Amino acid sequence: MATQQTQLLARTLLTPAVALLFIWMIVPLALTIYFATLHYNLLDPGSESFVGLENFRYFLTDPAFLASLQNTLVLVGSVLAITIILGVPLALLLDQQVVGLSIVRLMVIAPFFVMPTVSALVWKNLLMHPVSGLFAWIAHLFGLPAIDWFNDAPLFSVILIISWQWLPFATLILLTALQSLDEEQKEAAEMDGASAISTFIYITLPHLARPITVVILIETIFLLTVFAEIFVTTGGGPGLQTTNIAFLIYSQALIQYDVGSASAGGLVAVVLANIVAFFLVRIVGRNLEA
């Protein structure tokens, strides 16, 4: 883009794509804002009327909102903690030279390629089912009563399923980072008399700071909007125990047929996601600066 002419050409050529993306973004946003100011219930057609910010007041004062906000944060935080705390040692193990490593790596990474609905169904019906599940069978082997996972520990069960899906992602990112760690640095640490644990703490972990940041950022974006796993397994219940913001908006729109309130909820979720993103970038973004 050296001359003004090429700059103009570049802008002209980019315009259609940018315009299309802009329309793609602005039309749904504008419609959502518009619906959020209406009394608009699908069960009561023809009664649409302007209600101002009434939908927001209704959504924000709903006790379900605070409960689902809390569930969302617990879910995101727990899955992040589990995937990173287990991902680091797993990546360290996979970085070793072992026979059949390529197959082991493939198996470890496989859960990431299973679609969320399928993995949630597999967990629900084959593993965690209190009568026919594998976990129940194992519990019986030891003479223990079977656990009814989705009734006794519903949020924990959902966290377990989602962690299982995201652990490969964290492991994969951390593994590639480990492979880029300079071999001579480890040898220098060895010459300096560092034990395996010291090498891990002083050399490997600081080297992983940046990929861990990347994992946190990317996982947070996706985990804030988890839906399929909850829909398939618990349907947000029992009560509100596994309802997160995304599921709450869904239930407003398609269980209570209240489009106005759901739109207001959607906008609240956008604002919340931006607040989280703001703090996240402030806290971990420093790590990304070279």
Next chain:
Amino acid sequence: MGQITLQGVQKSFGPVHIIKGADLDIADGSFVVFVGPSGCGKTTLLRLIAGLEDVTGGAILIDGRNVVDVPPAKRGLSMVFQSYALYPHMSVRGNIAFGLKMAGIARDEINRKVEAAAATLNLTPYLDRKPRELSGGQRQRVAIGRAIVREPKAFLFDEPLSNLDAALRVQMRLEVTRLQKQLGTTAIYVTHDQVEAMTMADKIVVLNGGRIEQYGSPLELYEKPANLFVAGFIGSPKMNFVTGEIAKQQGAATIGVRPEHLKVERDGQGGWHGTVSVAEHLGSDTFLYVDAGPLGMLTARYVGELDLHPGDRVSLIPDPARIHRFDDSGKSIHA
């Protein structure tokens, strides 16, 4: 003390023999350079001494104690790596202090030692910087600082100057040599650059194909190369080798004459005749590449400027006292 002895050291990676039995005596306080072409095993030999590789056979003695089963940190050696291998997230101070910290030395003493090492290497203003904020030469000095602060029995250098530009390399060469003399610590230095080897070493080990070809002082290697390989490897430009009838007259299979020991005469009588194919005029020296017919290409070095051009006929007269003779197996014949 830092006396290192190798006794029949061998190293194989699977069926590939990298080091085929090395015997070596390195005196305390000496500067020994391992030199050889790529893949000759010089770095492997250094890593065996460091303990970063396990020996397949033989013994490595440091101050008389066999250390083949001793972990690297306990051998009392420190190493400067080719890539420097600085810890990127630690400051210069942290990098230099790391070994001492791992050894569990008190904080005050660490600070004192780090500052002393930094002062020796002119690194004091940079102590709180990160490696990425330093230039290549400064990073090199930090790597050396990390090595000297532990007061090791010997320094091991693995091609430490190969990532620096030519001018800086000459300067660091001098600094490393001076530092080693000042500290009086044994040093083993690996390089493929024979100029580095000749200028820095007290003694040079020439390696080829996993064998030690010759071990001696730089001038010994230059004046009395043990075989064809050492004769060709040491000295720049390379020694000229002549085989056939002329060599037989001298009672050898091959004779070698260094370019600087060939006297150049324009249209002269006697000696070997040829045509200049390339003339390099450096001002201080003139290098001539002469096509000498049946003798092949010969290189001659003339100190000063010599007004010769491609196509000129010259005769080259070897200095009879400086002709090296080699037998069928390539070994040197001494009269």
